[in-house]
Amino acid sequence: MNYPEYQADLQRIHESEVYGQAVFDTAARLTRNPERKAKWLALKALEAHTLQRYLDYMASTGQTVLEPKGWAMKGRAEGAALAVMPWRLAMTLVRNATGPFQEKFLRLKTHAQKQEQDFFAYVYAHEKAIEAFAKKELAREPDSLKGVESLLRGK
Numbered sequence: 001m002n003y004p005e006y007q008a009d010l011q012r013i014h015e016s017e018v019y020g021q022a023v024f025d026t027a028a029r030l031t032r033n034p035e036r037k038a039k040w041l042a043l044k045a046l047e048a049h050t051l052q053r054y055l056d057y058m059a060s061t062g063q064t065v066l067e068p069k070g071w072a073m074k075g076r077a078e079g080a081a082l083a084v085m086p087w088r089l090a091m092t093l094v095r096n097a098t099g100p101f102q103e104k105f106l107r108l109k110t111h112a113q114k115q116e117q118d119f120f121a122y123v124y125a126h127e128k129a130i131e132a133f134a135k136k137e138l139a140r141e142p143d144s145l146k147g148v149e150s151l152l153r154g155k
Contacts, residue, residue: 003111009104013123015068016101017051020044020130022075023082027090030083039137039145040083043130046148050126057119088138095134102127126151 021044028040058065082090105127109120129147136144 001108001111001113001116003107005104005107006111009108010063011066011068012101012104013054013108014051014065015071016127017047017054018068019071019075020047021051022072023079026076026079027083030080036087039133042145042148042152043133045152046126046129049152050123053119053122057116091134091137095131095138098127098131098134102131122151 024040024044024047028037028044031037031040055065082093085093102124105120105124109117109124112120125147129151132147133144136146
């Protein structure tokens with residue numbers, strides 16, 4: 001794959017997953033609501049799964065992995081805030097946070113060569129699943145984790 005933003009977009013996957021794991025882990029640890037804790041942990045699991053897929057992809061393609069600096073710390077701070085704010089505000093922020101990542105991940109998916117399509121389609125789908133979760137929570141739909149759980153099951 002070769003386009004001007006490729007390396008930055010690829011690095012954004014790593015940053016996003018490190019950040020997301022920190023956000024959702026911290027929110028889960030600090031929330032007092034067991035139902036919300038379970039939801040934060042499901043999102044954390046999706047981020048961990050995506051990070052492992054990214055690391056596997058980088059290894060299989062012989063690319064250098066650069067540890068993202070500051071993203072875990074930023075995630076912990078934002079996760080702490082999400083844990084204590086009203087749920088609707090937290091879900092609005094989660095939904096809105098997916099937009100910039102989706103833009104980069106869609107660009108990767110669009111430019112992917114045939115052998116990379118599955119990986120980049122998954123990366124994009126995982127971000128869409130987080131957005132869908134937040135939208136469903138805002139709509140008070142009972143199956144808000146459906147997309148997240150589907151990706152975790154490999155479907």
